Amino acid sequence: MLIDETVRCIREEGFSAASARHIIERAGVTWGVIQHHFGDRDGLLTAVIDSAVDELVAALEELATSNPPLDTLAMVEGTWAAFATPKAMAGIEILTATKALRTELANRHVTRLATALEVLRARLDIGDDGRHAEAAEMLLWTTPVAMMIANMFATEPLDVSTAQNAVARLIDRDRDSARR
Structure with a gap:
């Protein structure tokens, strides 16, 4: 419940509003509940990140093992949705706002995400030549993250379909180029 309330607080009011006091007020609990389950606010924020990465990796793994295999656009759309x-x-x-947590969690989570993205890349049959494979993996995760950040500042939700189509076309073109 505290993880979900922290997520809602950050999404509705921004990271700066997510003080421990505000989160416990929103959740209707005491500070002792946070201390018991998470230790402190950083522990709660770490739990949010851990839970987010768990869900993200599970979604990416599900995309990679879909049967029948997804076409490139469906894979890009699924990655963006994740x-x-x-x-x-x-x-x-949270990671953008907190350098200490970003540093602490980087290795553990980056490795898990990289592994999930490698499986997606293999499913897209891009090949293993370093330049093409790395470019596809970068497109699969950096573009949706950049759009997420852009949406944080946009007054209206951004239409991502054009960007998704462009990413899918770039991956397909890169795959075709790598095969030649």
Whole structure:
């Protein structure tokens, strides 16, 4: 419940509003509940990030193992949907705002995400030549993250379909180029 309330607080009011006091007021609990389950506010924020990465990796793994296999556009759309969940967006906002947590969690989570993205890349049959494979993996995660950040500042939700189509076309073109 506290993780979900922290996510809602960050998504509705921004990271700066997510003080421990404000979160416990919103959740209707005491400070002792946070201390018991998470230790302190950083522990709660870490739990939000851990939960977000767990859900993100599970979604990416599900995309990679879909049967029948997804075409490139469906894979891109699914990847974007995985990165655009409220929890993933709150996790990105936390990591953007907190250098200490970003440093602490980077290795553990980057490794898990990289592994999930490698499986997606393999499913897209881009090949293993470093330049093409790396470019596809970068497009699959950096573009939706950039759009998430852009949506944080936009007054109206941004239409991502044009960007998704462009990413899918770039991946397909890159795959075709790598095969030649």
